Amino acid sequence: MAKRNTSNEDEQLKTHFNWHDYARLGQYLKPYTWRMLLVLGSILIGNVAIILGPYLMKVAIDQAIPQRNFQLLWGLSGTFLVSLLVAFGCFRYRIWAITEIGQNLLIDMRTDLFKNLQKLPFAYFDSRPHGKILIRVVNYINTLSDLLANGLVNLISDVISLVITLIFMFAINWKLTLDSLVLIPFLLLWAYYVQKRQRTAFRALSNKQSNLNAYIHESIAGIKVTQGFAQEEHAVNTFDSVVNDNRDAYMRAVKIQYALSPGVQNISTMTTALIYFIGIQQLGVVVSTGTLIAFLGYINNFWNPVINIGNFYNSLVTATTYLERIFETMDEQPTVTDAPDAFALPPIKGDVRFNQVSFRYDEDGPLNLDNVSFHAKVGQTIALVGPTGAGKSTIINLLSRFYNVNSGQITIDNVDLSQVTLESLRTQMGVMQQDTFIFSGTIMDNIRYGRLDATDAEVVAAAKLARADTFIRTLKAGYQTEVQERGDSISAGQRQLLAFARVLLADPRILILDEATAAIDTKTEAQLQAGLNELLKGRTSFIVAHRLSTIQQADQILVINNGHIVEAGRHADLIAKRGEYYELYDSQYRMLQAE
Structure with a gap:
């Protein structure tokens, strides 16, 4: 038997994630292209509506108020109100559509992963705790679903917002715009520094999460043995060790992850201070009061998407560690084909x-x-x-x-x-393995698993031949009796009789x-x-x-x-x-x- 990985042993990746593999994720978005285009359209309209606000304020301060042009002021106010309503409607549609797309993506990825697991040989499942497989199908994909849908669209939204904001900024004052971009190189250097350490830390965390999930799964499956030998305290002590390893890895990872956001915030604050300093010096000469106020509003509109993009980048680096595990399982080739x-x-x-x-x-x-x-x-x-x-x-x-x-x-x-x-x-062929497995569901359904198109009469006939009919009829609901996962609600001998009836029904x-x-x-x-x-x-x-x-x-x-x-x-x-x-x-x- 191949060497088996254990719940306290970190898994080693066979191949590491390639950034070009993100194109592979795009394949999951293809079926939703038109929905995504509608979402992007709503993002574009909503962003224009939001970004219009500071410009309307500039016109009001520089023209409508000094000239006491109340008609223009009311027109600007009405336009601003309409822009807020349009932005709200677009935002509401985006949230609803993205949530639905995200859930569909989750189903598509999880289904592909599960389908491949059905094809893998016994050797694959023999070589690792089942909890380490389970966490990839459930937890890791849950983490990715929001990134692939909401995170990706928010990224596009932020990029669009960033571009539109820059257009307005250059239109108002191109010199101040260039001044506001002077600290961007420092931001890129900081992001590169954090990214390398963050990815290593989250890869270690994914190992500890996998170990924890594997131990919990193993402990639940073996709870009768644990209690039978009065080893509850030993189980808790082992759990404490595994969960503490997980906590320590998590704290190391988030410590690095959250280092990016303060850097972005500090650079944003320094940029705003720089524009205040330059703008006030030029106030009344090159820069009008309305222009400065509008520009400061656009500076905020500029850095908000930058901060959001930084957060998305953080999530992307974190998700990479999970994608490595998911793709590794998807790419696992069946040896028996x-x-x-x-x-x-x-x-x-x-x-x-x-x-x-x-x-x-x-x-x-x-x-x-x-x-x-x-x-x-x-x-x-x-x-x-x-x-x-x-x-x-x-x-x-x-x-x-x-x-x-x-x-x-x-x-x-x-x-x-x-x-x-x-x-x-x-x-x-009809195979009855040494380890009898009973699925959660009715006794009738468990026997029918041998041949899904069998009639109730054929199921009963197989049970009679296997000598299972007698004990089944003593149960309160007979063949409709619900049995628990692995058949723990019935005896080991009864489970074997049901499994034997299942094989007989297949008529091999x-x-x-x-x-x-x-x-x-x-x-x-x-x-x-x-x-x-x-x-x-x-x-x-x-x-x-x-x-x-x-x-x-x-x-x-x-x-x-x-x-x-x-x-x-x-x-x-x-x-x-x-x-x-x-x-x-x-x-x-x-x-x-x-x-």
């Missing part, structure tokens, strides 16, 4: 061959299967037995193509599995049962075995079992050890050989006798 010339597997009979198959989970690790070969004829039941970690589950995982073989070949009806589509293969030609009866009591197992005997007729079946009493009728028993088939044959023949199978069976028999 359809070949370029893959074809749909025809309806199968169930003849299975392993031809010198070798496989390792970790490319640098030892072989988990070494040159394994066997033949399962149509309708045969093949039992896989052996010690834990011998390679039994690996065989059925390869048969289902959850992993690719490193060498050798697996065929069904003489068709190489590497040449067929995954969907056409897996829809003709090849049936795979990995420890299918591990959590079922002896009485229920006997009932289930009767249904199994009927079901296995005419189907090729693979049964992984530690309880050897359940596989005595198998057509072929393969004894697996250290990745090799060390013995093969029927139960009676293997007992007579007095080899490894005999030792396994004898040790189990003696344990049962001792109980």
Whole structure:
């Protein structure tokens, strides 16, 4: 198995974010081009309406008031009122439209990320805590949605406002305008200095957030073990350590992040003071009172968008650390995929061959299967037995193509599995994993997951065959009983019966049962075995079992050890050989006798 990242271990990025990748984000805005153009139009109109205010004030101070032109003054007042109403309407439309676009972008990105997760192999999920995957789908994209929609449009709005303001400023007094821009180079240098440190700090923070989410997810999943061993205090102490690491990383990051805004504010204040100093010196000679008042208003209009752009830049640098993680997951390539010339597997009979198959989970690790070969004829039941970690589950995982073989070949009806589509293969197989998973929802829906178009009658029939119908009908709501996530509201044995019914409903030609009866009591197992005997007729079946009493009728028993088939044959023949199978069976028999 590949080395697994843990909840207290920082993840290392495979590739770092490229600024050119922001063009990739633009692809998510393409479907909303016309909506964005409408928003930009409203921004343009609203900004012109707002920026018109200081100019109207200049005209009022320099012309209407000194000349006592009340008609002009009333006209200016009316125009100012209309401009405020227009600006308010445009602002209201922008907020509503951007919120909707932002939510759509969130759905689009999250859907793409989730779709890719559905294609990734077991090895990807085996190598990292699930909480670290979850935080990318939920938290990181939530952070980005506002940036991609509201932040981006606000940036455009601020740029438009900045350009329009500069036009008005140059029209009023070009010399004062140039004076007001003299400190801009210092602002750019300060932004560059902060950006480099901010990105490093937020990358470290994203690691700590990921670790925290992973530990919380792991702790909730394992709460019964924690309480069962009275280790609540240890769990809290570990949580304190993880959450304190997160806090420290956050404080370091925001300390750098908030360094940009005071720099912008200080430069803005110094610019305003400079214009006061220059303007007052030239008042009445080059600069009129109305011009100075209007210009000071425009200075404020100029620096507000600059400050907003600085804040957006801050958010952009912060979001980059999250984009790195999101794109890394989106770009994760499935290792188990359809070949370029893959074809749909025809309806199968169930003849299975392993031809010198070798496989390792970790490319640098030892072989988990070494040159394994066997033949399962149509309708045969093949039992896989052996010690834990011998390679039994690996065989059925390869048969289902959850992993690719490193060498050798697996065929069904003489068709190489590497040449067929995954969907056409897996829809003709029924797999019951060792770790039984029950989804939140009704019992009826959980069984129907095996075949979504099945009728209620077919679901009930499968439950009866799996011997699950009896306990289901004792529940208050029967088949409509709601079960909790992972099926914690029912017993482990009942969960296995439901999972078994789900597999039976799929009516597969090849049936795979990995420890299918591990959590079922002896009485229920006997009932289930009767249904199994009927079901296995005419189907090729693979049964992984530690309880050897359940596989005595198998057509072929393969004894697996250290990745090799060390013995093969029927139960009676293997007992007579007095080899490894005999030792396994004898040790189990003696344990049962001792109980």
